[in-house]
Amino acid sequence: MASSLNPFSYTQTVTGKAFCNRQQEQRDLLRYLKASQNVLLYSHRRHGKTSLIQQVFASLKNSRPRIDTMLVNLYGTLSERDFIEAVFKGIGQIESRTDRLIKLAGSFMKSIRYSYDPVTQSHTVFPDLGAAQIKPALDGLMKMLAGYSEKRRLVVAFDEFQEIAGYSQNSFEKQLRSHIQTHTNIGYLFSGSQTHLLQHMFNDYGRAFYHQAQSYPLDTIATPDFVAWAIDLFAEQGRTMPEAVVEDVVQRCEHHPMYIQQFLYHLWDEPGFDEAVVDGVEQQIIRRRHLEFINLWEPLTQNQKKALRLIALKQGHDLFAAASLQMVGLNRASQVTRAIEKLLDREIVVKNDRYHIQDILLKKWLISGL
Ligand SMILES: Nc1ncnc2c1ncn2[C@@H]1O[C@H](COP(=O)(O)OP(=O)(O)OP(=O)(O)O)[C@@H](O)[C@H]1O
Numbered sequence: 001m002a003s004s005l006n007p008f009s010y011t012q013t014v015t016g017k018a019f020c021n022r023q024q025e026q027r028d029l030l031r032y033l034k035a036s037q038n039v040l041l042y043s044h045r046r047h048g049k050t051s052l053i054q055q056v057f058a059s060l061k062n063s064r065p066r067i068d069t070m071l072v073n074l075y076g077t078l079s080e081r082d083f084i085e086a087v088f089k090g091i092g093q094i095e096s097r098t099d100r101l102i103k104l105a106g107s108f109m110k111s112i113r114y115s116y117d118p119v120t121q122s123h124t125v126f127p128d129l130g131a132a133q134i135k136p137a138l139d140g141l142m143k144m145l146a147g148y149s150e151k152r153r154l155v156v157a158f159d160e161f162q163e164i165a166g167y168s169q170n171s172f173e174k175q176l177r178s179h180i181q182t183h184t185n186i187g188y189l190f191s192g193s194q195t196h197l198l199q200h201m202f203n204d205y206g207r208a209f210y211h212q213a214q215s216y217p218l219d220t221i222a223t224p225d226f227v228a229w230a231i232d233l234f235a236e237q238g239r240t241m242p243e244a245v246v247e248d249v250v251q252r253c254e255h256h257p258m259y260i261q262q263f264l265y266h267l268w269d270e271p272g273f274d275e276a277v278v279d280g281v282e283q284q285i286i287r288r289r290h291l292e293f294i295n296l297w298e299p300l301t302q303n304q305k306k307a308l309r310l311i312a313l314k315q316g317h318d319l320f321a322a323a324s325l326q327m328v329g330l331n332r333a334s335q336v337t338r339a340i341e342k343l344l345d346r347e348i349v350v351k352n353d354r355y356h357i358q359d360i361l362l363k364k365w366l367i368s369g370l
Pocket residue numbers: 009010011012013014018019020021022043044045046047048049050051052193257258259261262
């Protein structure tokens with residue numbers, strides 16, 4: 001089969017044809033951001049936040065009057081200094097002229113490092129900050145953004161925003177908010193996957209970002225939308241994908257967009273799509289994660305293992321009933337509670353209406369191994 005034309009992708013953010021639907025979400029976010037309303041976009045891991053942001057940003061850039069956009073990835077940033085570097089890199093998205101950038105940055109940063117990559121032929125400018133320069137650098141950067149937004153509206157996304165809660169300086173959130181509050185021509189989009197951390201940052205009365213953004217949980221994509229989208233991508237290359245197969249895949253993947261893409265990516269290479277083929281693809285996907293799951297499983301305590309099994313077997317229902325506890329050899333409900341707390345901390349388990357194992361493949365692996 002012509003796998004080089006495979007239209008499905010599960011390792012990178014997706015836009016354009018590989019991006020399924022989310023029409024309502026795009027409309028909502030565009031409306032908020034065009035009005036410079038701040039938004040908090042959140043979901044569990046790999047549900048499509050960054051892809052959605054990129055899709056919305058593409059529309060903003062094409063809107064008239066044009067709105068400039070800047071996506072700052074805060075993943076892995078550990079300190080205020082990292083934050084400043086990340087924002088500084090982001091500014092390259094709105095100011096491509098290195099000479100102007102150096103001049104602007106030079107007005108509020110004492111030292112700047114400059115590098116040129118001959119392979120990509122790109123210039124990079126880094127702030128070079130001592131501890132005493134961090135506050136003035138942040139002030140300078142944020143004022144620079146405000147200055148841009150006076151000429152042209154701006155939307156700034158801080159992806160994985162919860163990272164800032166881990167920086168050493170408690171006052172950082174306050175400092176940042178004091179700028180953001182005054183930026184009336186900038187719409188800020190905060191997004192992240194550590195939902196409990198984000199909720200605290202935006203909903204706890206004492207926190208700097210209390211009620212600073214419209215909350216927007218990212219919902220799942222409906223089955224008919226996945227079906228129409230997948231059938232189209234197959235049809236574009238002259239192939240017929242039956243509706244029932246996509247429905248089956250969506251159900252097996254519990255609407256998780258990354259796993260649906262991965263599933264379809266592998267199905268693409270198959271000549272036919274009967275149930276045995278679909279089963280085979282599922283097993284193959286789970287097998288590839290075996291080592292990773294073993295590494296996650298082995299260091300868990302006995303009670304954590306039992307609690308995890310229990311959640312998998314009971315799909316999160318009736319966990320504390322005597323019969324459920326017995327099923328996995330636990331005696332007391334308090335053992336489950338304590339074990340689940342640890343699993344929640346590590347985000348192996350998440351809670352919404354009930355407890356779930358965040359990674360549906362881990363759940364399938366646990367069930368198939370029992
Ligand atoms: N609208 C969509 N249509 C089809 N596939 C999607 C869509 N959104 C996301 N995906 C799939 O999910 C994967 C993860 O998407 P993305 O990186 O945007 O999610 P995320 O929520 O930002 O993840 P993370 O929590 O790691 O930051 C993509 O590689 C793609 O396979």
